[in-house]
Amino acid sequence: MERWLALELASTIRHDGDGGVADDLATAHGTTRWIQAQADLLAGRLQAGEIAADEGLRIEITELRKAVRALFARAVSPAPPSPADAHRLMPTDQALAHLNAVAARERVVPQMDWPPEGAPTTRLLSAESDPKVRLVAALARAAIDFLSGPQRERLRACTAPRCVRYFVKSHGRQEWCKSSCGNRARAARHYRRQRMATDGGSTPS
Template identity: 30%
Template structure:
């Protein structure tokens, strides 16, 4: 697996579930890039997306839980885009992530700021809480007003998803769009008769 940095797809800054689904991508030449490829990578991804505290360090077991959720979300997103019924197992696993931890924020008092609502997540359950937040975000995306804009990148072999901001947007990044345009230009060039 390659460690090529992935440009964010449209909507990934708005929906953390879209960012998680797109944290793995098929690349030309049979390569794959995976932002969760190791426990350290998965930890950094969660920290960068504000889902766990800075001092967090995940074990391989936690990384596997997160990549498992990603796989189930990818299935839900793909069937949604295709207009098909989702796989029962994926639906069950996302619902399990949604309900595994308490969703109500507790009331806390801070001397400098007074009362505040905060999620409670003991250190032993950080990943479950992060997964619940991602699953909640995915449920909001798949059932909300942005659901019809969810699309798959149209630049093979890329398998990422995006929110189509306008009807002409078909690619998850400029890189994918440039690759498709270059392939089209090359194909047109090959079809031209050679001058004699």
């Protein structure tokens, strides 16, 4: 399954398996663990394994996540957003301004390489020496790329009971982020139909 850095960031708010919501970025240690888990997606931008999050970096990333999730909510509209934060979303104009401001914190310049035999390639060279600044800027640019790309049209909020994830549809009829959510949603529908049938049968005519 294809992975997107912006989607991974949004998915740090998730169902905890016990009816509640978990936050993978709730502590600096958890944030460090999440950063290191994204090493493959950050490759070529910075060495994720060299970054240990402190409380300041954790707050910066969680603020960026608020902006990204607010823009994800806009992307899936008029369908409902993830219930995890639907009641406290950052205003869209504020989310856009924050995203752009964070992306602009790192000055990068494109460089093209063209070997004698082979196709030309481009890479971004950074003028920023602070890896923490480079990290949050990379996360913001990844969100900009995601939201301005074709995958935005396939972004959905999972509607399964208790799920709070966003996901990108991989086929036309996909309704849920994963098969376990589909099983849970179908079980809930079956239960509701049974309740309606039982309630209807016990109602006096």
